[in-house]
Amino acid sequence: MSEATQARARTSQQKVAAGLKRRYRAELRFRSYGIAAVALGLLFVAFLFFSIISKGYTAFEQTFVRLEVSYAADKIDPDGKRAPADLEGANYEALVRQALRERFPEVTERGDLRKLYGLLSGSAETVVRARVLADPNRIGSRETLWLMADDHVDMLVKGHIDRNVPEDERSIDDRELGWIDRLTAEHRVEVRFNPKFLTGGDSREPEQAGVRGAVMGSLFTLLVTLFLSFPIGVAAAVYLEEFAKRNRLTDIIEVNINNLAAVPSIVFGLLGLAMFIQFFGLPRSAPLVGGLVLTLMTLPTIIITSRAALKAVPPSIREAAFGMGASPVQAVLHHVLPLAMPGMLTGAIIGMARALGESAPLLMIGMVAFIADVPKTLSDPATVLPVQVYLWASSPERAFVERTSGAIMVLLAFLLVMNAAAVFLRSRFERRW
Amino acid sequence: MSTEIAPTDPNVRIRVPRARVAAAADDSQPGSKIETKTVGQVTVADAVMTARRVNVHYGEKHAVKDVSLDIGRNAVIALIGPSGCGKSTFLRCLNRMNDTIDSARVDGSITLDGVDIYEKRQDVVQLRARVGMVFQKPNPFPKSIYENIAYGPRIHGLAANRAELDEVVQTSLAKAGLWEEVKDRLDHPGTGLSGGQQQRLCIARAIAVDPEVILMDEPCSALDPIATARIEDLIDELRQNYAIVIVTHNMQQAARVSQRTAYFHLGELVEVGATNQIFTNPRHRLTEDYITGRFG
Incomplete structure (x- = not known):
């Protein structure tokens, strides 16, 4: 090494050393922003839970x-x-x-x-x-x-x-x-x-009002949504991702699916009112119609996440299947779909969680009516938990305040159970490659 | 590495015209005149597959240009050439794997036992059962070792019952030299094996459906030298029963395992011939430059 290059190396080292401190500071700063953001988020969640639970536990x-x-x-x-x-x-x-x-x-x-x-x-x-x-x-x-x-x-x-x-x-x-x-x-x-709070239907008398009607309404509505939107969404995603040719038509479909995901939910409610109730004559306030409306709303979410899950399956698996002489349907059913399933379930659960919390489109199809009976079938008039929360929150009696918070606690518990189920299913399906 | 393979004895080398010569001129087989620019003998007496004037386009890109080549029975043919020369693309034509790529267009004719595989009546599923494939990166299914092997026989309905399937799994694994290593853990995931074992699992999976031809697309490029040596030994054994087409970047490997070697350059099949001839006495300038390591 000549003296000149040695000298150059020395000055380079000095420059690097001079910059080090600044780099570490920047790193530390960046990390502390992240920690602060997470802490703030946790704080809000804790505040929310504290406020709801402290107000709501007396409803039980x-x-x-x-x-x-x-x-x-x-x-x-x-x-x-x-x-x-x-x-x-x-x-x-x-x-x-x-x-x-x-x-x-x-x-x-x-x-x-x-x-x-x-x-x-x-x-x-x-x-x-x-x-x-x-x-x-x-x-x-x-x-x-x-x-x-x-x-x-x-x-x-x-x-x-x-x-x-x-x-x-x-x-x-x-x-x-x-x-x-x-x-x-x-x-x-x-x-x-x-026990009446959990086993009773809605009532004008706060002490007799229970969430059972709303829980059953939500359950029926979500079952309809799940059983329609998951198969339809997965089938659509599989077709679009694995079989459809890339052309103008599929491009248009793709753009429209993405747009539909961003449509305000109340618009789906109006659509449901016009289509399912006016045109097809389905009953008002029924979980069946609620489920159909929420299916329309969740479908784009499920299709988009399912397509992402399919895209994430390594192409080598498809090649291996094709190389063995699997037909395209066999390759998808035997290999791609099982690997994409965890991601699809995550998407479905995100969609379902959104559907569970949705009230605006259901107001449009009459699920906001006062219904004291616990629904027993899909076509019985019913309401759902978020609408029940809304109804109680707007009731004048003081005793409905704790019931509102109590209903929110039930709603959150419902959500937790759903998410737990999703995590369980995901870990069952998850495979490494 | 190329110095090892390059002809060391200059006396052996026969000077050939540097310009492209019509292979048809020295096509010794009467009645099978093939119009090609390839140097050397593209045909063989006992061909299981024949490719004639195969062209492949990926959209605008002309990836394989006018390639004619025979695949001989019970022999290994190595396809060599620099990256992007179209050898893998040509390989994937032989079991119509290019069908899965939307933009790919294949012209020309490729036959398997005299039947054109690109004909409408040819069933792709059946073709791929007869022409198996092993990929560059070991890609076992994320299932058990047993299921990996059993998958092909199962979808093609080759085993009537569980006992037959067990038999197929065992013989396939044995042929791939993997049985002794995995017989106690057939229910373990195939993805848990080492890279070399995974690749042998993939070979076992391919031979489980009794193909006539096995295509191998750089099967050792992701493996260490020991695993590579095992695969090479395996390829040599498999030659008894199968025709094997192997794409490789490793010229020593081509020299070790193959009987014929085809050199591709920019989508064209430049030269084909007996492996020892290609490596000791290449007739085309491009072939010589490549195997002596001047480029590639």
Whole structure:
């Protein structure tokens, strides 16, 4: 090495050394941006979960009042025939009221009595009826029952109603407050787990409202969506990716699929209204139609992700299959599709998760109606979880606030179950090559 | 490396005209005059496949130009030449693998046992069962070793029952010299084997359907020398039963495993002849330049 080149090398080394510090600083800075972004994201998620769960967990509990109910034979079955129709149609409300009057014998005035009866939920009589129908031998006996309290009482017990505000600004007046305090002092008031929130349909009465109807509606809707959009989407993707010739027509189709993925979902709702309900005469508010609309909406997503998954399968696998004399369909079915399946499932689950959270297109096809019954078939009127959240969020009663958050928790749980299923399926299908 | 192969004894070398000579002139086979610019004997007496005036276009690109070549039975023919010379493209014509490329267009005629494989009636699936292929990069299916071998017989319905299939798997693996190494782990994934084993698995997979011809597209380029040597030995053994066409960049390999060698240059088949003749006594200037390492 000549002296000149040595000198040049030396200065080059010095320049490199001088720049090193700056390079490391840049690297550190860049990494800290990344960490900050992730931390911020986590913070928001934590905040969201905290806010929803802290507001919503009380929806799973309800205030119950312990009362002794006497199954008076003369009220339930005066002629003693135990005819099911008689038992069914008897005035059980009277029994509940009787039980309340026994606790508060001093209340006699009509207006006060009405307020007293109002302490209990309207569902109390159905509980009593169910007890009698389950075992008619109870008639004539007495039983201690935990009956659901009205939502105002529930709100007071849970601390959402402030006792210290003036009486006329409170939804519970001083007399009711006194009765509740007396019942509490007698250990007759208790906040217990409320199965009705998970097993009941929607109701105008907050304490009776449950998410079952919306869960079933969402489940039916998503099943329709999954069973239509996944096969159609995968078939379309396989055809476009593996079989279709590249020409102007397939280019146009491709561009349109990409455009469809970006169309606002409410447009699909309008399309569904015009096509499925007006033209084909399918029932309104039905999970079937909801599923069809969401299929239209998720199809582009599934097609695009499925095509990406197919593209990611190494061409050597196709060559190997063709080289063995596999027909194009065999090559796809035996080799390409199994390898693309994890990616396709991921795409499907992204599409499904979006469909689960979708409410706008479903409003257009009538799934926003108040429906108290839990849907049993695909054509029963139903609503879905996000629409239920919307409906409860816009209800005036204070007790619906916790139910809104509770419904969101159920929605998130639904989502988690779906994602867990996707992860499970993906790991089952995943193969290395 | 080329110095090893290049003729060391200058006395052996026969001077041939540098210009292209019509091979038809020294075509010794009477009645099979072939119009070609290729130097040397493109035909063989016992040909299993014949290619005549094959042209391949990839869109605008003219990848293979007017190539005529016979593939002899129970012999190995090596296709050599610089990158992009069309040897792999020509190889892929022989089992119509170019069909899978949209822009590829193949003209000319290629026959297998006298039947044109590009005819409409020729079934591609059947053709590929008769002309097997081994690729550059080992590409076993991401399935078990057993399933890799069983796949071909299964889709072609070659085995009537499980016992027959087991038999086919065992003999194929044995022929590929892999049986002893994998017999205890047939249910392990084929992708878990070493590179050389994977390539032998791919060869076993190809011979499981009893082809007549095996095409090998640089089968050793991704392997280490030991694995390469094993594959070369294997190719030599397989010659007993199959016609083998091998594309290689490794000229020693061509010299070791093949009986005939064809030299491609810019899409044209420049020279073909017996391997020892090509490596000791090339007649075309381009061939000589290539094998002596002047370019390529």
